[in-house]
Amino acid sequence: MALIRVLFIAFVVLTVVYVSLSFYSRARRRDKLEAEWDEGGIATPRDTFVQDGLRAYDGSLRRKLILGVYIVPMVLVGLIIYLVNFA
Template identity: 60%
Template sequence: MALLRLTVIGFIVLTIIYVCLSLYSRAVRRCKLRAEWDEEGMTGDKDAFIEQGLQEYDGSLRRKLILGVYIVPVTCVAILIYVINFM
């Protein structure tokens, strides 16, 4: 029963952290795209440029690395449980 409680609460906490980190990372990327637009003095539709940059960001490795929020803590807890019980 305690393992189930740990799993559910852990999943909820990790999901909140993942969502916050994902939104923060996307906001930072949006700011960088705006700064790039202003620095280079581009012409055309600024919003379209930003949306295209965000679509490229959605498929990037950086976006996928944020999933480490789930993988790293679960792996650490599994190793800790194994070491405590079987070594």
């Protein structure tokens, strides 16, 4: 029962970290797209350019790598539990 409680708390904490990291990464990408548009040479309107860039970001590898926030700690905890109990 204690393991379930710890895993639940870890899941909640990792969810907060994931959401924060996701918002931060998306905001950074938006800033970079806006700066790129401000440099000039782009014929599309600013809002359209930024929205298209964010849509491309949503399908990018970087966006998927943020899911490692869940995977890496859970795998490490599982590995530690296995090694302590069975190795």
